[in-house]
Amino acid sequence: MFGVLFEQAADGQRYIDWLLSGLGWTLALAFFGWWIAFGIGVVVGIGRTVHNRVFSIAARLYVEIFRNIPVLVQMFLWYFVLPEVVPNALGNAIKQMPPPWASFVPALLCLGLYTASRIAEQVRAGIEALPKGQIEAASALGLGSYATYRYVIVPQALRLIVPSLTSEVMGIYKNTSVALTIGLMELTAQARQISEATFQTFTAFGAATIIYLCLALVAYQAMTLIDRAVRIPGTTPAKLTVEQDLAADGPHVENLPGAMEVVK
Amino acid sequence: MPHQTISNSGQPAAIVVENVVKRYGAFAALNDINLEVGKGEKIVLCGPSGSGKSTLIRCINHIERHDGGRIVVDGVELTGRIADINSVRCEVGMVFQSFNLFPHLTVAENCMLAPMKVRGISRSEARDRALSLLRKVRIQDQADKYPAQLSGGQQQRVAIARALCMQPKIMLFDEPTSALDPEMVKEVLETMVGLARDGMTMVCVTHEMGFAREVADRVVFMDRGSIVEEAAPETFFQAPRTERARSFLNQIIH
Ligand SMILES: Nc1ncnc2c1ncn2[C@@H]1O[C@H](COP(=O)(O)OP(=O)(O)OP(=O)(O)O)[C@@H](O)[C@H]1O
Ligand SMILES: [Mg+2]
Numbered sequence: 001m002f003g004v005l006f007e008q009a010a011d012g013q014r015y016i017d018w019l020l021s022g023l024g025w026t027l028a029l030a031f032f033g034w035w036i037a038f039g040i041g042v043v044v045g046i047g048r049t050v051h052n053r054v055f056s057i058a059a060r061l062y063v064e065i066f067r068n069i070p071v072l073v074q075m076f077l078w079y080f081v082l083p084e085v086v087p088n089a090l091g092n093a094i095k096q097m098p099p100p101w102a103s104f105v106p107a108l109l110c111l112g113l114y115t116a117s118r119i120a121e122q123v124r125a126g127i128e129a130l131p132k133g134q135i136e137a138a139s140a141l142g143l144g145s146y147a148t149y150r151y152v153i154v155p156q157a158l159r160l161i162v163p164s165l166t167s168e169v170m171g172i173y174k175n176t177s178v179a180l181t182i183g184l185m186e187l188t189a190q191a192r193q194i195s196e197a198t199f200q201t202f203t204a205f206g207a208a209t210i211i212y213l214c215l216a217l218v219a220y221q222a223m224t225l226i227d228r229a230v231r232i233p234g235t236t237p238a239k240l241t242v243e244q245d246l247a248a249d250g251p252h253v254e255n256l257p258g259a260m261e262v263v264k
Numbered sequence: 265m266p267h268q269t270i271s272n273s274g275q276p277a278a279i280v281v282e283n284v285v286k287r288y289g290a291f292a293a294l295n296d297i298n299l300e301v302g303k304g305e306k307i308v309l310c311g312p313s314g315s316g317k318s319t320l321i322r323c324i325n326h327i328e329r330h331d332g333g334r335i336v337v338d339g340v341e342l343t344g345r346i347a348d349i350n351s352v353r354c355e356v357g358m359v360f361q362s363f364n365l366f367p368h369l370t371v372a373e374n375c376m377l378a379p380m381k382v383r384g385i386s387r388s389e390a391r392d393r394a395l396s397l398l399r400k401v402r403i404q405d406q407a408d409k410y411p412a413q414l415s416g417g418q419q420q421r422v423a424i425a426r427a428l429c430m431q432p433k434i435m436l437f438d439e440p441t442s443a444l445d446p447e448m449v450k451e452v453l454e455t456m457v458g459l460a461r462d463g464m465t466m467v468c469v470t471h472e473m474g475f476a477r478e479v480a481d482r483v484v485f486m487d488r489g490s491i492v493e494e495a496a497p498e499t500f501f502q503a504p505r506t507e508r509a510r511s512f513l514n515q516i517i518h
Contacts, residue, residue, distance in 0.1 A: 133362050143378055
């Protein structure tokens with residue numbers, strides 16, 4: 001039944017090449033988006049816990065804004081609205097980016113910054129879950145707040161939240177499909193294109209579904225390995241359970257109504 | 265601030281606590297505390313639960329901020345706005361009831377972190393220092409293990425070595441043996457006795473009377489946020505002056 005994927009399309013490529021190119025954009029978006037999200041998420045998450053008012057309020061604002069606007073709306077804001085509200089020269093430069101980049105860059109910013117707000121909350125929860133004695137011991141040794149965060153708090157908090165970061169990894173790669181709404185030809189968009197060109201809807205989306213499932217498995221396995229690699233010797237393993245991922249999946253699904261409709 | 269307070273003996277005091285008050289809301293955890301600890305002196309602080317012992321030594325280390333009175337540690341005023349609290353904390357080591365080792369670092373790394381990041385010494389020098397102090401607490405063969413792989417008594421000795429790596433002038437202990445199984449209490453107390461013999465200034469919250477008898481210059485008894493009685497260990501244990509101290513001693517002996 002997947003035979004049709006190996007037939008030639010109108011542009012001379014095979015349909016499977018369309019899928020693979022879509023997969024490439026999906027992976028690129030998820031991968032680079034993840035590092036943006038992780039970097040900003042850690043900084044903002046720390047910001048949520050510091051005593052400095054300015055930092056903690058700024059971090060709080062960031063989280064509330066980016067976490068509470070639906071991903072699809074954020075996608076549109078970056079793609080349609082941003083070029084209009086920045087100075088003209090910059091706006092024109094954005095609009096004149098060559099095709100894949102004009103969609104890819106806003107999608108990258110959107111997913112990176114949105115996922116960052118979710119990671120920030122995980123980081124904050126991880127920091128707050130540490131025993132108070134850790135910070136007291138660090139202060140008693142004369143470590144300043146930078147060194148305390150850098151060498152005592154953050155390394156422990158990140159280890160603690162590896163399981164919940166797993167569901168954020170899953171989340172960002174699934175949310176990449178929202179990028180089709182601003183014209184990025186990622187995996188779901190390519191599947192739709194194939195289905196329109198061949199009328200083999202089941203085959204096209206079946207193939208995409210299998211690829212998404214494989215990616216999920218790979219991500220899950222990778223995170224399990226990471227969890228094992230950073231585990232502190234002598235401590236009991238933190239449970240990396242499927243239920244946790246499912247529970248954490250709720251909000252992602254809700255954030256995708258628009259994309260779901262397009263796919264249907 | 266080269267402000268120095270001269271104690272009665274004419275020696276500059278290591279710790280001066282004057283009329284210190286600490287409140288949690290309306291509740292006074294410390295109520296007009298006065299205490300002076302000379303250089304090299306060993307104080308054992310005891311008293312019933314909730315009497316403010318931990319609060320007092322946490323104020324001395326400025327983990328808690330006192331609300332009234334003044335505290336001077338190693339000649340540095342810890343009252344009001346403090347220019348550099350961390351430079352004072354470098355001179356004061358603290359050992360907690362719950363060890364508070366950093367679980368993600370090995371024993372040696374636990375001991376090396378502050379000397380490298382605060383004192384700025386090199387990694388190899390920090391490791392040499394860590395190993396020599398770990399040898400002193402007789403645990404050098406565990407240097408590359410992680411805290412969770414050690415027994416409670418071993419962890420507490422690592423915590424002592426970690427504090428000593430900063431080469432502090434004063435050591436504060438908050439019930440260092442209370443969380444330990446009985447058979448491990450001895451090894452930690454022996455380490456503390458060794459430290460006392462080396463002339464360290466020590467303030468120990470502990471109910472180990474044997475330890476108090478052996479090393480304390482003075483026993484300070486607290487109750488309900490106040491210092492009720494201060495005496496040499498023999499006097500305190502044989503003939504406590506106050507009723508409260510008597511009933512406390514009865515309870516811990518029974
Ligand atoms: N962060 C806090 N907030 C409110 N009250 C506190 C706080 N810390 C301590 N207290 C109160 O201050 C009093 C003194 O506490 P502290 O811990 O100094 O007692 P302690 O003498 O060390 O007792 P223990 O032997 O149980 O350790 C207690 O009544 C306690 O409830
Ligand atoms: Mg206490």
